[in-house]
Ligand SMILES: Nc1nc2c(ncn2[C@@H]2O[C@H](COP(=O)(O)OP(=O)(O)OP(=O)(O)O)[C@@H](O)[C@H]2O)c(=O)[nH]1
C-alpha cells in the first residue's frame with residue numbers, strides 16, 4: 768500500500784525544472800515509493816527528521832540517473848595530429864544496478880584521432896553521460912568506447928576504468944579498498960604496444 772500523497776511534503780515546491788523537463792522519471796511516484804520503503808524498513812516516516820527524506824532521496828536518484836545536456840562539438844583535425852590523446856584520472860561515480868549503491872573511481876579515456884577531434888572536456892562528459900545510469904562497470908566501459916568509436920571514427924580507442932564498489936565495501940563481502948579495473952582497447956590500440964603503455968596499468 769502506498770503512502771497517501773497528503774502525507775508527503777508538497778513536491779512541486781521543490782521540483783527542479785531541469786529534471787522536470789526530461790521524461791521518464793516520475794518524481795512524485797519515486798517519492799511515495801521511498802516513503803513506503805522507509806516504512807518497510809521500520810522507520811517512522813512521520814518523524815520530523817524523516818519528513819523531507821522521501822523527497823530528497825527521489826530527487827537525488829533522479830539527479831544521479833539523468834544525463835546532463837551536452838553539446839557534443841567536434842573539430843576537424845586540421846594539423847593531422849596522429850598521436851594518442853588521453854585524459855587520465857577522470858573522477859566518476861555511477862550506481863550499481865544490483866544494489867543501487869555507488870561505485871566510484873577514475874576513468875582514463877584515450878583515442879588515436881582520425882579526421883575529427885573532441886574538445887578534451889567532452890571525454891570527461893562522455894564518461895558522465897553513461898555513468899548516470901544503473902550500471903555494471905563492464906558495460907559502462909564498453910559504452911564509453913562505443914560512443915567514442917561512433918562519434919569520432921578514430922583509429923583506435925582505449926578506455927580504462929578503476930573503481931571501488933560500495934556494494935562490496937559497505938555490505939556483503941565487506942572488503943574496503945578493492946579496486947575493479949575494466950578496459951576496452953580497439954583498432955590500432957587493440958594490440959599491446961608502446962601506445963598502450965601510456966594507459967595506467
Ligand atoms: N561484474 C560485475 N559485478 C558487479 C558489479 N557491481 C556489483 N557486482 C556484483 O554483482 C553481484 C550480484 O550478485 P548476487 O549474488 O546476485 O547478489 P548478492 O547476494 O547481494 O551478492 P554479494 O555481494 O556477494 O553478497 C555481486 O557479486 C556484486 O559484487 C559490476 O560492476 N560488475
Ligand SMILES: [Zn+2]
Nearest residue numbers: 863865866934
Ligand atoms: Zn552492487
